[in-house]
Structure formats: structure tokens, C-alpha cells
Amino acid sequence: MEPLPLVFVRLPRPTLCIDSPDALLNRSRSHGLGAEKPTSEDELSRLQSAFTAENIATSGSLALTAVLPVTQSSVSDLKSRLGDILGYSQYLSDIIVLSPVAVIPRVRRVLLSALASGGHSAHIELTVRPWSTDEEQDSATLRIASQATSPFVLILCENGLDAIDVRSREALMLLEPFSTMLPIGPRGFVLRDSKHICLSSSRTPQLATFLVPPFVIPATFISSFGFNLSREGAYGIWLDLGKCIARTRADSAGGFVVGSGEGLGSWCSNMTEDTALSSQKLPIISNPLLDQKPIELFANKTRNAGVDSTLASGTFLLVFTSLLDLTRFSGVACRWRQDGHKIHAALFVRTDHLKMAVLTGVRQLILEDCNLDYHFLPTQSSGFELASEILTWFNCQPITPDIVVTTISKLVLLDEVFQPKTASQNKRFTVIHLPADDLPYCDWIGSLTPRELENWHKPHIDISVITNDRPHSLARLLTSLSSALYFGDSPDLRVNLEQTADRETSQIVESFKWDKGQVFLHRRVVHGGLLPAVVESWYPHSTDSYGLILEDDVELSPLFYAWAKLALLHYRYGRSEDRSSRMFGISLYQQKNLELRPEGRHPFNARDVFTAAGIDDPSTPYLSQIPCSWGAVYFPEHWREFHAYLSLRLSEYAWDADQVVAPGVRSNKWMRSWKKYFIELAYLRGYVMLYPNFDGYVSLSTNHLEVGSHVKDVPKEVYLRKKRLFLLPLMALPDLLHSNATGLLDLPDHGLPPWDQLPVLDLLGLPASEETLVERGSMRRIELTGCEDTIDTVHDVWDLLCLHDPLFDL
Template identity: 40%
Template sequence: MSNFVLRKRDSPFLLSSVITSICLFVLSTVLYSARANHVSQSVPQQRRPISPPSLNPGNDTNVFQGDYTPITIGELDASSFLDFRWDTSLALVPHQSVTAILPILSGSLEKTQDLLEPFFHPLEHVCEVVIICPDAIVADVRRMLQRTFASLGSHNHPDVSLRPWQGYTESSIATLRASMDVVSGWILIMDENGLSQLSRPMRDVLLNPPNVSLPFGPRGVLRTEGTSSTIFALGQAHPARYLYPPFLMSSSLLAPLASVMHVAPDPWADLGQRISEDRPDSTGGLVIAISSESASAKNLTHQIEPLSIPDAPPLRDWDPDPSPAISSAITVSGHFIFLLPTRDDLRAIAPLICRMKSRDRTVKIRVLVYAEGYDRPTTRLNWETEFFETYRCDIEYDVLISRTMLSFTNHGSAFLSRWLAEPLAINVVLTLWELDNLVSFISSAQGRMLYPGATHIRIPRLDLSNTEWMSALSVKEWQNWHRPRIDISIITKDRPAALTRLLHSLQAARYFGDPLDLRVNVEQDCAAESLRIAGNITWPFGSVFIHHRVVHGGLLPAVVESWYPRDNDSYGLLLEDDIEVSPLYYAWLKMAILRYRYGSASNRAPNMFGISLYQQKHLELPMEGRQAFNPRALFSVLGVPHPFTPYLSAVPCSWGAIYFPEHWREFHDYLAVRLASTALAIEDDVVPAVRSNHWAKSWKKFFIELVYLRGYVMLYPNYEDFVSLSTNHLEVGSHVKVRSAEKQDLFLLPLMQLHKPQESSRLLDLPHGSLPPLAVLPILNLTGHPTSLDALVKQGLARRTELLDCVSPTDLYDARSLMCASDASLP
């Protein structure tokens, strides 16, 4: 945190202005009436012709305009309006209890003084203004603040502090993180525009706010199902799904919401969603509108046009703590927008578009090429339609026609609004990751208002030609693109060459714009070269954390303690340093996670604990010893319709795999119970007749026990010729004492490479070019024999009863109930 802090002079506070009092009275009356579900006078709704939504950033009450039945304030009876009395529960917030969060970006740096102007006056309720900015411009911001406050003389103002954030963090995430540190009771959350785009009455309400339980502000996505606005002569309030800054909220609402800190690209939607989950009315905030006219009830007109978003269907009831997932009312087809700078970008992503069109003829795809139609003799922004012929399909696209490069002020946003035409039908907007004028605007809060409810996905230009696998995603999976977050955890000790090889393969992989954090776990007695390599990692995809043990722990704690999930959208990729990954490993993981964790309810099951990168070529667990294994040959013999299908196996993979958060937490608890020997002696065999019972120092021994007792399974790839998403180089280490060429050949697999031009992606060498439904995946037990999920679960329960003499019900993901162990019996 910067030490730049400005303190206000002590002086008595001035009385609030008359207009502030009027606005506060109106707002509190509106909220009181909303709570009482009593409207003073009904106002007839009027239909008007359908027109595309528009955005007017200069009008604080023109929030989202997308519903075609506007709610209008007309003439009301003043006497009935005056019948409402001040609700004591809506008194003002306490004196000096509001902290304001104001982000300053490079684009708003020159406007710093204007953004701070509302806080230059004595304020009864605002105690501090926290200015946050990227660390790259902190010196410029500090100079601007010093210059600004040097000109104030003896003016009274709240305390002002400056806090920089790391430059790769989105400003909305940085704003929420700063809000989490606030100790005052209330927070005024702003974006880079501060309060500059609000009318004076709305500004006064936010600076002198009433004490209400929900966040409130002038902009948000409105709820429309089964609700109606509460309407008064001076304004209205409407229940919202979520709000966009600026808005005011109680800091107590942020305490349980730390998990939104890593969500992209719209944490405001997450914030509102998580607030609404704790409310029976599913409201995440209130959109308010205050007229800037006089107190007269005559001839006031103001419109809020609510945005209609379909409700999410309930998740299956086997999940006690489901991850919130965006639902789409369209389950087969969808409406996709591709905004690309050049025709070359369109050419690169054409395989994805063609595959999407061939999979579903009803899918709607619109493409705009926006950076190759300049210097054209035109008097207005417009577009021309062209066709692009490929060896797979013909693609219709539009080219922006303009005299000069498009800037996204009023004209640019109006053009996009006109081109989009049907914003409420849009499911996905895809742009490049690289920032230009359009991408910056589309990513902003104002730009997102043009496609409310849609998911914005940004793909780096380098990755466009490898996006064909995304055609296998359903609309619902596309819309949940930003939910999962994968953390990479490397375990290393004294194999610096192997560590370097692994890091190079990770750096060469395609991540499609997703952020990933990297953690390197280094053993106490590691090689100095390994520690040096870890300390010099270049990782442009997220943050890097180095964990160096000071006491030797061994491989079991090194792996088990290398990662722990922060929430149920957090996934751990565990890699020992003798692993190498495919450039497409992340695409395989993303495709599988979206299908089996965020897709339709029928494709989600609590039994699945992870996804393997490695193809099984041998069975390690039969008591007879290691056996060659070919799943394609096995499935052909069994008569599986598609022998090349991925499959489920009870064997946990340690040669490159991702583990799900609920199961990894349960494993931590299981290991604590197991090592404490309170339920079973440590030497007792849990799983009958498997070689892992003799792996005394292996974490996999204990994970296999948990898998057996629960009936858990992992997803495995099954590509031709054992082409894999990871391979094991079998380096000498804790479990490998001699590294012969013969042994290496047993475990070394060919890695899937990036496809060549005009070749299809090998990731889609799947039944019908897509990951199969969960119900049709073949299932194998620990020794490679076909089975079913029901059989695995019954087998585990029977073994639990035999070992523990315990028949009490077991809770999902609860190792203590599984082991019939009370908290008191644990160390």
C-alpha cells in the first residue's frame, strides 16, 4: 500500500442541501413501499414498437434498455404520495461510515481532479476515499493527487489513500479486492468514471445514503420475472439481478464473497448472484431512478426498461453445494457474435465456425471485421456483407465501413448497437484477447450493456487457429466458460533438467486467454539449480508462487500439500517434474471440465473426481504384476459402439491429472483420519488384493483407498496409438532407482501436437466429434475390469461395513462420516 494519505481538517459539517433531502426522502419512500408491496397508484403500461436497445452513458437513470414494455411514470395524486411516512429502518447510514473506492486508469488519469470533485466538500457520511490504480502508473497518479490537493487550500475533504495493484489484474477485480479490505460499515463502489456521469440528485443519494440491506445504484441488470417496479412521482426502484458501479452496499455483504476475486470477466454479475442466493426473492440489488426535476408530480416521465434473463434451472439434488452455473434457455442452438479486426483473423478461426455450422444448422453466427474498411467515402458508419469460401464451408461476414478508425464514443457504441440488432438473443461474444479500441469498449461496463446476459470470451490471436475443439461445446458450456479456474502445481526436488523440460512444455501450451496461477513446490534438500530455475520462471499467464520446504517431508506431503482448492470452481493440476505436457493439454481439460462439471445436469456426477492427461498403457494394480492394457481393444471385445471413446476408471493418475475441489478436500480429511489411526490401524489394508497396499510412502495408496470406499472414477483419454496429453519420462527418483531404455518405452507416450493447416483437430477424434454423455462412458475398476458406478458404490459401502462395523449414513465428500470418526477422535 502506498503511504500517500491526505487527512481532512476538523470542522463542523454543513447541512445537507435541500435537493439531497428531497432525494433521500423519495428513495426511502420508494424502498419502504417496495418492502410493503404497496403501490400508491397503478400506472398503465404502454406498448411501443420494438427497437434495438441503446445506451446513454450520460443519463444515470437510463440503465439497460432492452424490454419492449416500458414502465412509465405519469401523473400521480400528490395526496396519496404524501400518505407515506419515513420508515425508521431506512434512516441514514451512521456518521463517517462510508468508504469510497475509486479506480484510476491510464485513460482516466487526466480526469483525476474532476473525478474527486464530489469529495472536495464536507461530507457527513464519507470517511475515506481509497484510490486504486495499476502499479505501472502509480507515480503519475501520486503526482496528480499532490497537484490536486495542493490547490485545495483549507477545504475540508475525507481522508484519501492510494493503493496500487498488479498491472495484469482487471480493474473490476482490483476494486473488489480493495473493497474486501474496507473496515467501515459501508462501501461506495465506483468504476473509472467515478460519479461523473450521474445527475446531482443521484450523486447526493450515494454520498448521503439511507441504511438499506441491499446494494443500490442507478445501473444494473433488472429482474423481470414476477416483479414490477415500485413507482412514485419522483422516481422508482426495481429489483435487480446485479448492479454495475457506481453503487453503495454494506461491507458485511462482502465477507462471504471472497471466491469472486478470481472470476472473469464480469465479477459484478457474480457478486449480485451470490448476494441473491441468500435471499428468498433472489434479488441482488436495487436499481433506483431519481428525477432531477422539481418535486412536482406533474408531467414527470422516466423509463426503465428491464432486461429479461431466463431463470437458471435447479441443479440436481445430489450436489449439496453446487457451483453456480449460468443456464441458457436454448439447449441445442445459440446466437454467437465474432468481432475480429482482420480477414486473416477470420481465416484463422474459420475451422471453428465451419464445424459449429456443420454440427447444428440452426446455430446463428454473425461476424464483423472491423479494422479493414477505413478510408471509404461514406457519411456514416455502416457495413458491407462479404463471403469467405473455405474448403469446409462458406462464411458470410460483415465489414465495417468508415472514413477513419472507429472510436467508441457515442457514434461507435450506437453503430454496434445497430449492428447487433438482437442483443437479448446473444449467448456468446468472441473477440481477440489483444486490446484495441473495440475490445477495450466491449470489455468495459458500458460496452457490456450492449449484450446483456451474454458471455464475452477473449482469445489470443496466436490461439485462433487451434479453437476448432470449441465447436464441441454446448451453449450452456460456452456460457460457463469463465467459471472453472485451473491452478498448476509442480512438485520438484533434484531434477533440474526435467523441471526445465516440464516448464518449457507448459509455456508452449495454448491457454485461450484463460488466467492460470503456477505454484512450484521445492523440497528442502533440493538441488541448487532447481531452486534457481524456479526463481527465474517466466509465466505470462498468471502469478507464480515458490514454496520451499525447510524440513524434509517426502513425496507424500509434497504432493498432498502442494494444492488446496479455494472454492468449488478451483481445480488442481498436479505435475511431478518428470512429466511433459502436450500443447493441447489445456484444451482437453477445459473441454472435459465444461462438459462434465458445467454442462447439462445429466452429465454431472459426484463420483467423478478428476481428469487424466495420460493414457493408460499398463495396469499397475493387479497382484499378478504390471500388465499391458489397450482400452480400444478391450472395448471392441466388449462390443462398445465406439471403441475410441474416452472412459472412466477408478485408477487415480499421478502422471499429469487434474483433481476436483470437493474430492481433494475430502482426501485431505481422509488422510488426517487415516494417519491418526483412530478408525483403522495404519497397517490395515482397505482395498483387497491390489499392489498399492505395499506402497507405504505413496499418496496414491491412500487416494486409492478413498476411491474404493466411495466408488469414485476419473476420466481418461483414449486417442489412437496412445497419443496422449502428457507423458512420463521415468526419471530416477523416489520410486525409480534404475532408468533403463526398456522401462522408459513402457511409459513414454507420443504427445498430441498442434494440427497443421487444413487438418482437423485431433482433440475431436471422439464419438460424433464430441465428448460423449456421461451415461454412455465405459467404466473400469481398479484392475481394469468393466463395471458400473452402482457396482463400485455398493462394493465400497460393503467394504466400509466390513472394516469399521459401521452402517450409519455417510455424507457426500465428508471423510469423517465415511470413516465413522467424530471430530473429538481426531488429533
């Protein structure tokens, strides 16, 4: 039904605004909502002064929109009720009559008659809006009120201003100088002893838990809360509105009851919880700006107790500052929805004040994969004011999210904003702050479960660079580090300079700017060589500390960090079935050659191996016993164990230096390589590392095979031929004009497989089971030590080697 086409020119009016009553706040902190009267003349004076004309300043507009619902039974009295409203028209700019469709013809006739009779200001615009019978009256009233363009809205019931005394009418029409920082009206309730008690208005304003129509309210409250309110008990949506407003204030007030008290006693005597409102239906809120199906608000906020969060559906809240941000992140949101999770989205977009009320509402982003409903919440705030506004909105949402994703800086929007709203909600939410520029490259995040994402902030990856006298290689590595995406994380960087580092290398390090985290520079006093340079370059400070070890001839993909974080969250913080103490790290480099076979270097293609082995999807990542030295993340407990193992091995406390530990592998001849000893440990323990397996050897790191400790200076042709064996294509950022798929999810079922579905390869690149590797290591341990005792302590080298730690004798 088209709205009544009556538009009038609005005449200019005085502009007024009212300061916040600080004195009232002080009183409320002392006496709370339960106080019926001020306890002294001074308090009464302070309370009344908060509402007097002295507190009025001339800035802002008091333009008012009245929303009047009519029903089948009340339409006959519509003309007289309009006359009551028009009799107080100084600040009135609009009257919106909310009518059931069947009654609209009668309403139009009444409006035409009222206009023809004159007696009202010509600047008032009258409009008829349809009211669906699927909606409750309070929900429909609030929905229409959200479309008002004036700074204040008068919420009425079908009785209009009937039985409302003159002083209350003047307050409702902004003619009486009450504070307009909160809803004000003559009818309200206060919570006392777990019961809602009706408040009789008096000349002294009273703090109320919530108001019921009629009342006047700042339009910003409706735009902040109006689209997610739920019906609570007998008082419908008004109780929840009052609670939302109360959460934003130190005095926990949802409004003020004002008036003279005349004629209110009978209303209070008839208003009980049983008679206030009888309907218990959930509110259905239609999108006022899009022709779409209404969205039913969520009624139950209770989680499924005792259900594993990796399997149960999760709830995600997305808080962005533009529609572009939501669009860029939509692939992740759609993936989560397809996996059975609930998605809520809110856009706090800076908008011109005059457009705020018109634009506010529930909208829908229509996409190829799914449609996303979102709350469009125009704002004029920024910085901490925006954070406060988001908090106000969040506190009134009927959701308890598991994960909050936002593009607003953690320095502005503190994580504490989204923490439990009540003491009974002891589960803290994880807030993930993503830079807006990183959103197009976040598809991999969609493959993570709520359980994995709840641990987003736990793993801390320390980046450790080892360099000596290759300044150009170092510059290339540092450039690739600076160009990578870190998705809001702040990894620390440690640069380890050898004692023999040249001046140019030192200058590059000293001039390098790292704005992600802290930078540490370490320079050796005595030349140690590559083995101690690598082993001593990093040591974990906690069980959530991970070391990315990089020699300076490595170059990284801009998505290397995403691959590392994806694998860490899945295999270290996900389901218990996907976590294994046998996994010691994550390789960024994709194997193209096998170096450990006795006959020498051997070409390798994991996909060919898996196809020959009959594996269903040969594109799967896999586990290998070979430690990677060309870009890999090492786990804390395994690196500590390696330190202890290396100390015993080099001191010959366990065996002679030339003792072969891992039989049949070429690394036994690498006397100055740290990898030789890590391979030994991996063999004895049955340890494995995760490797990528993308098509065409696309990798997250590559090696440029620069001349150095383990690369000899050879003729150029020989060098280039050898370099081609190790140089891999790096995974690049996608061209967003064609696709935003990063390639990280070119995996079976577009996600990392469960642990028990990962293929396992031994040191020679041959398929084996995890049990086989453990058995091999156990048998070799018996051969070397003669000790057949079961290993009791995980990651304890003394236990592994059947040695007695002399420190226990001290």
C-alpha cells in the same frame, strides 16, 4: 443495370469540420429530449453558439453525396428536383438517383437533359442505381447511401427538396454553419409520453429522437448502423437509426431539427403514426459488393423462455479485426451453425479513410463446410477508441447474443461492453477473449454447447509443480508449460521446492518467466518426501478451483489445457445429466499399463478392451478408478475430502496404518505413496477419473521416468526398457498447411460423450458399471466400520467412516 457512365473531375474545395457542441450536451443533461425551448437567455445563447461559425475549424472535408429515390409517380418531376439540388452545389460531390429498374430508361433521359441544360458545377458526379421492388424505399435508400465515399450523405425522399424552406435547404447542403456531429434536417420527431410528436422546425435547433428525410448525416453513422436496422412501427427504418445514434450520446439525441419553420406546419399536421409509413415488411439488405442472395435481418430478439440452453439454439457474436481471424475460426462457427445456432460476425478492420465507405457492407465467406455472412466495418480506430466504436455498433444490432467471441484484448474491450442493453434484459453475456494466434487450434470449442460456454470463465485451473533435484527435467516441464496454448485464460503457477533442492534447480525456478498468471514459489524448511510434497502442493480456494498437479518428470502437450478445459466445461458445467459427484478428476495421461494387478504390471489398451466388450465406438474416452499421477486435474471437493481422509488415515484415528482398505490391489504395498490412499478413497466411494483414449496412445502428457523417489537407479538397458513402457507420444499442434484439426475431437460424434455413455473400468482395468463400483465400496465400508447407515453427506469423511467429529462437541 449498369450505372450511368458520367464521371467528372472534382475541383478542390475548402475543407471544414465542426467541433462537438459541449454546451449543448450540458443543456440536454438538464432538460433532455422533452424540453421544447431553452429556459433562459443564457441557455439559448449556449445552444445557438454550438451551431455558429465560430465553432468551425479548417480540417477535414465537407464533401456531400445526395441520394434521391424516384418512383413511377415522381419521375416526371425528377428534372426540377435535380435542379433544386444542383442549385446548392458548393460542397456537393455526388448525386445518386435510386430508381426502380422499370423506370431507369426514363431516369437516364432526364439526367442527360439536365446535364445538357448546364447551370451546375462540373465537379458533380451523377449516377443511377437500380432499386429492387423487393426492398422498401427507406431500406434501399440507406443501402445505397452506405456506398457513398464522401464524409456526409444527404438522405432524400422522392420529393427531393420540395416544400423545404431556404434556410433548411442551406443546412442540408452544408451551406448553413450548423453542427454536423449528428443528423440535421427540418423534419423530426421527439418521444413524449410514449408518443412520437412531430417537431416543427424553428430558428432554434431542437433535439429530436429521430429524423425523417430529408436530412444530412455523417457517413460513419450509416457504416456503423445501416446494415442491421429494423423497421419499427409507422416510421420504418428511420426510427431505429435515430435510436442507434441516441445510444452513443449522453443526451440521447438522434438528431437536430433545424430550419426556419416556414411551410412545416402543414407537414406536421398531416404526419401521424398512422400516416407516416404504412409498410411493415422486414428490410432486405443486399450485399453491395458480392453477387449473392439478400440477407433478411433478424426481427425477433426474444429468447425461448423456459427452454434448457443446452438444447435450445444459441446466438453467437464473433468480433474480429481481420478476415484471416474469421477464416481461422470458421470451423468452429460452421460447427455451431450445423448444430442449429445463430452466428453473427463483425470485422473491424483498419482501413484507409478513403476506402471506408466503399468497403463497408455485408459480405460472405464461402467455405467448404458452410458460408458465413459477416459485417465488414472498416475503421481507423484502435485501442479504446476501437472499443467505443464496437460498442456503438453493437448497441444497434437486432441480436441478443449468448456468447461473444473476440480477439480484442480484455484490457481494451471490457466485458461490460457487451452486457444487457436494457434493464429488462437481465441475462449477462459471456465474452470469450481468444488470442489471434490460438484461433487455428480452437476446433474443440465448436463441440461445446451455449450452456457450457456461458461458464467459460468459471473454472480456474491452478498449476502446481513439484520438484527437488532434477533441474533438466524441471526445465523440460517448464518449457512445455510455456509452449502450451491457454486460449485467453490466465492460470496461476505454483512451484514447490523440496528442502533438498539443488542450486541449479533453484536458479531455474528463480529465472523462469510466466506471463500467463501469477507465480508462487514455495520451499519446504524440513524435508517431507513425495507424499506431503504432492498432497500439500495445492488446496482449492473455491468450488471452481481445480488443481493440475505435475511432478517434474512430466512433459505436456501444447494442447493439454484445451483437453482439460473441454472436459471441465462439459462434465462440470454442462447438462445436469452429465455432471456427477463421482468424478474426481481429468487425466492428461493415457494408460498404457496397469499397475494395480496383484501379479504385477500388465500391458493395457483401452480400445482393445472396449472392442472385446462390444462397445460401439472403442475410441471413446472412459472412466477409471485409478488416480493419475503423471499429469491430472483434480476437483476441489474431492481433494478437500482426500486431505481429510489422509489426516485420519495417517493418524490411525480410523484404522491401523497397515489396514487393507482396497482389497486385491498392488498399491497396498506402497507405504510412502499418496496414490495408495487416494485409491482407498476412490474404492470406498466408487469415484472415477476421466481418461483420454486417442489412437496410438497419443496423450496430453507423458512421463520420462526419471530417477527419483519411486524410480530406482538401475542399469541403463533396464531403465530404457522400462521407460518405453511409460513414454507416450504427445498430441502436437497440427500443420496448418494441411489441416487445422487438433485431434482433440477424434471422439465419438466429434465431441465428448454424455456421461451415461462413458465406459467404466475398475482398479484392475476391468469393465464395470458405476453402480457396481458404488456397491463394492459400500460393502467394504460396512466390513471395515460395521456401520450400515446410509451415507448422508457428500464428501464428508467422518460420515463415510462412521466416525464422530470431536469438533462438534466444542
